[in-house]
Amino acid sequence: MASRSRGATRPSSTAAAANKNLQFKLVLLGESAVGKSSLVLRFVKGQFHEYQESTIGAAFQSKTVSLGDVTIKLDIWDTAGQERYHSLAPMYYRGAQTAIVVYDITSTETFERAKNWVKELHRQANPNIVIALAGNKADMMDKRAVEHQEGQEYAEENGLLFMETSAKTGLNVNDIFMAIANKLPKNDPQVGAGQAGRSRTGVDLHDTSPQNRSRCCSAFVGGSSS
Ligand code: GTP
Ligand code: MG
Numbered sequence: 001m002a003s004r005s006r007g008a009t010r011p012s013s014t015a016a017a018a019n020k021n022l023q024f025k026l027v028l029l030g031e032s033a034v035g036k037s038s039l040v041l042r043f044v045k046g047q048f049h050e051y052q053e054s055t056i057g058a059a060f061q062s063k064t065v066s067l068g069d070v071t072i073k074l075d076i077w078d079t080a081g082q083e084r085y086h087s088l089a090p091m092y093y094r095g096a097q098t099a100i101v102v103y104d105i106t107s108t109e110t111f112e113r114a115k116n117w118v119k120e121l122h123r124q125a126n127p128n129i130v131i132a133l134a135g136n137k138a139d140m141m142d143k144r145a146v147e148h149q150e151g152q153e154y155a156e157e158n159g160l161l162f163m164e165t166s167a168k169t170g171l172n173v174n175d176i177f178m179a180i181a182n183k184l185p186k187n188d189p190q191v192g193a194g195q196a197g198r199s200r201t202g203v204d205l206h207d208t209s210p211q212n213r214s215r216c217c218s219a220f221v222g223g224s225s226s
Pocket of ligand 2 (some may be wrong): 037078080081162
């Protein structure tokens with residue numbers, strides 16, 4: 001069933017979104033050892049390592065997901081949580097359309113640190129950024145220090161998506177990435193194209209116009225102008 005109807009009339013805005021390939025930049029932030037790399041490893045490769053090495057600087061992975069007729073490529077920047085790398089973070093969240101801020105449900109310090117990341121994103125990131133809060137290590141219920149309700153309430157007050165996750169068991173890992181993918185704007189990527197380095201929507205990979213190409217590069221090379 002060929003649904004390539006480029007020349008056909010578009011009867012509705014739903015049809016206008018058909019067969020779109022969009023690309024978004026996603027950044028993970030949070031205290032060291034909360035499980036950022038483990039969440040990415042679980043989502044991208046379906047694996048978990050008990051002895052996951054601490055990230056140096058940042059690591060990159062990408063994964064493509066489908067949402068009906070829309071294909072979404074997520075370019076995932078997994079940042080290093082150690083304090084000495086903090087100053088690098090803006091390079092990764094600048095130009096990001098979405099962020100997952102992670103804490104460890106067994107540690108109140110990491111929850112406080114997550115709140116600081118949310119504040120920093122609200123102050124300095126793309127104003128339309130979609131933020132999800134992940135309370136990770138939800139398999140360690142017996143050591144729980146942050147109640148589910150605390151995370152949920154903070155997320156509601158601050159307009160964040162929220163889930164408790166476990167990179168170890170896989171609980172809610174796909175779900176949180178898919179919830180984000182669902183929430184990202186699927187409207188015409190030309191909208192907002194004038195804002196250099198602050199793209200409000202994803203890049204339409206089918207659109208090879210020069211305007212789209214320049215949006216692509218300013219959004220994915222740490223906001224640098226080329
Ligand atoms: P940095 O790279 O230093 O910022 O740390 P990170 O946030 O990427 O944490 P990482 O994924 O390296 O995980 C730290 C440790 O926690 C590793 O030993 C993981 O195996 C473990 N871990 C990660 N996620 C989970 C989880 O959901 N449950 C349990 N029980 N352990 C986890
Ligand atoms: Mg890591």
